[in-house]
Amino acid sequence: MLPVSLQTSFPKGMLMTQRVRITINGKLFESDVEPRLLLTDFIRGVAGLTGTHVGCETSICGACTILANGLAVKSCTMFAVQADGSDLVTIEGMAKDGQLHPLQQSFWEEHGLQCGYCTTGMIMCAHQLLARNATPTEAEIRDGLTGNLCRCTGYQNIVKAVQSASGKMRQTQNVAAGD
Amino acid sequence: MIAQHFEYTVATSLGEAVSLLQKYGDRAKLLAGGHSLVPMMKLRLASPEVLIDIGRLSELSYVMEENGALRIGALTTHHSIESSEVVGRGCRSLAEAAGEIGDIQVRNKGTIGGSVAHADPAADYPATLLAFDATIVTLGPRGERSIHASDFFVDMLTTALEPGEIVREIRIPVHSGRSGSAYLKFAQKASGFAICGVSAVVDLDGAGAISKVAVGITGVGNKAFRGAGTETALRGQQPSPGLLRSACEKAAAGVVALDDIHASAGYRLDLARIYARRALEKAVERAG
Numbered sequence: 001m002l003p004v005s006l007q008t009s010f011p012k013g014m015l016m017t018q019r020v021r022i023t024i025n026g027k028l029f030e031s032d033v034e035p036r037l038l039l040t041d042f043i044r045g046v047a048g049l050t051g052t053h054v055g056c057e058t059s060i061c062g063a064c065t066i067l068a069n070g071l072a073v074k075s076c077t078m079f080a081v082q083a084d085g086s087d088l089v090t091i092e093g094m095a096k097d098g099q100l101h102p103l104q105q106s107f108w109e110e111h112g113l114q115c116g117y118c119t120t121g122m123i124m125c126a127h128q129l130l131a132r133n134a135t136p137t138e139a140e141i142r143d144g145l146t147g148n149l150c151r152c153t154g155y156q157n158i159v160k161a162v163q164s165a166s167g168k169m170r171q172t173q174n175v176a177a178g179d
Numbered sequence: 180m181i182a183q184h185f186e187y188t189v190a191t192s193l194g195e196a197v198s199l200l201q202k203y204g205d206r207a208k209l210l211a212g213g214h215s216l217v218p219m220m221k222l223r224l225a226s227p228e229v230l231i232d233i234g235r236l237s238e239l240s241y242v243m244e245e246n247g248a249l250r251i252g253a254l255t256t257h258h259s260i261e262s263s264e265v266v267g268r269g270c271r272s273l274a275e276a277a278g279e280i281g282d283i284q285v286r287n288k289g290t291i292g293g294s295v296a297h298a299d300p301a302a303d304y305p306a307t308l309l310a311f312d313a314t315i316v317t318l319g320p321r322g323e324r325s326i327h328a329s330d331f332f333v334d335m336l337t338t339a340l341e342p343g344e345i346v347r348e349i350r351i352p353v354h355s356g357r358s359g360s361a362y363l364k365f366a367q368k369a370s371g372f373a374i375c376g377v378s379a380v381v382d383l384d385g386a387g388a389i390s391k392v393a394v395g396i397t398g399v400g401n402k403a404f405r406g407a408g409t410e411t412a413l414r415g416q417q418p419s420p421g422l423l424r425s426a427c428e429k430a431a432a433g434v435v436a437l438d439d440i441h442a443s444a445g446y447r448l449d450l451a452r453i454y455a456r457r458a459l460e461k462a463v464e465r466a467g
């Protein structure tokens with residue numbers, strides 16, 4: 001059955017640490033950490049980027065979602081050592097040159113948030129969704145965000161925000177492509 | 180919510196992973212996507228002294244079709260399986276099962292090797308692996324073994340893996356000709372895990388009769404199982420709604436169903452009958 005071994009080989013006070021190098025939003029953070037440090041705690045505690053939230057710490061709510069090497073992941077379900085050498089994007093990396101990302105802009109315009117606790121994770125997951133499917137249907141948006149819980153909005157305006165961002169992002173792509 | 184201390188090592192090749200496992204013995208655990216192990220470590224249901232991270236072994240992340248079989252590397256993520264054209268063509272119910280796992284974030288990290296090694300009774304893949312007579316290929320200090328899915332899943336969270344063995348590949352025979360498969364799942368709303376998941380595969384002969392049929396059922400019992408009674412009742416028959424309905428009465432015959440806050444045993448057995456019928460209907464339709 002469950003492999004349970006509650007002993008540890010490390011005597012108290014003699015904690016082993018390991019050096020990790022993690023790039024977050026283009027900036028390299030280097031630190032000696034205990035292997036058991038969660039990636040969320042590295043982002044918030046070591047890098048000081050508190051936009052990534054901790055809702056449940058049990059892999060359910062999605063508030064801690066970030067992009068790791070381009071993939072949306074729940075950073076509470078990874079150890080920081082697993083991300084050694086990775087390139088992360090958190091909510092702080094979304095706005096460019098003082099311009100909100102279309103997703104941020106749309107969440108604001110469509111009232112996609114109330115308390116805002118779930119919002120940063122929602123935006124990072126929605127970013128992954130739109131990267132894979134630029135024109136999702138309402139059902140696809142709802143399905144894509146099942147790993148992100150919101151206690152305030154009832155999701156209606158979150159869906160609208162993602163739809164609106166999808167339109168904005170296609171428009172900028174068209175402009176960039178010269179249509 | 181903080182795991183016990185552990186030592187962390189990264190395996191840079193499959194061979195190195197095997198020798199690290201041998202070196203540390205039962206003090207160590209492999210870490211793949213971490214989406215079963217990390218939650219268990221945080222709850223201190225598992226406290227390995229050493230983690231051997233195989234999550235970076237890109238050599239074990241692949242999907243290919245060769246000599247009539249799909250070969251899927253153990254480190255292939257649920258997302259890669261869900262979105263693989265090769266899997267969609269060769270084993271649609273596996274692609275559907277992968278797409279039903281958890282959510283986008285979980286599918287980006289979790290791997291098929293980790294899922295089969297963990298052997299959660301509510302995991303999605305086992306239903307399809309049983310229905311397709313898949314083989315789990317392992318590598319250990321004594322070399323490679325090929326284990327049939329029906330022998331691999333021994334009990335809840337228990338597999339035929341021996342100490343020191345690593346799952347390296349999943350092999351799935353591809354059905355040719357008029358063949359269809361489907362995976363349907365009734366999920367527990369909060370976790371997404373299967374309360375009942377059914378994978379069906381049907382081959383039709385030239386006259387439209389069922390030449391081969393298999394039904395794999397997960398989430399209902401201690402481990403996934405085949406709906407043998409249903410299969411027997413269908414083999415050689417012309418599929419019809421009435422026949423499928425009556426055959427599925429036997430879908431979970433003789434199985435002791437799980438009974439918990441999410442669903443009673445009786446409810447699970449009912450779901451097994453209904454989802455077996457729906458999955459078979461879909462597989463027949465796809466066999467065309």
Ligand SMILES: Cc1cc2nc3c(=O)[nH]c(=O)nc-3n(C[C@H](O)[C@H](O)[C@H](O)COP(=O)(O)OP(=O)(O)OC[C@H]3O[C@@H](n4cnc5c(N)ncnc54)[C@H](O)[C@@H]3O)c2cc1C
Pocket residue numbers: 059060077208209210211212213214215216217218253254279280281282285288289290291292293294295296297299301302303304340344345346347370371372373
């Ligand atoms: C929120 C959430 C929802 C989920 N929902 C579902 C769901 O709906 N359906 C479902 O099926 N699963 C679900 N899962 C589980 C998920 O699919 C896991 O990814 C999977 O069970 C384990 O794969 P992993 O790569 O993450 O393995 P890990 O967690 O890294 O490892 C799991 C176990 O397998 C061992 N192991 C890993 N790889 C190998 C290998 N190659 N050889 C030998 N042993 C190995 C490890 O030592 C460990 O004991 C969910 C998980 C979460 C967190």
Ligand code: FES
Pocket residue numbers: 053054055056057058059060061062063064065074075076077
């Ligand atoms: S804090 Fe990570 S999923 Fe809830």
Ligand code: FES
Pocket residue numbers: 112113114115116117118119149150151152153
């Ligand atoms: S806005 Fe409050 S939890 Fe979503």
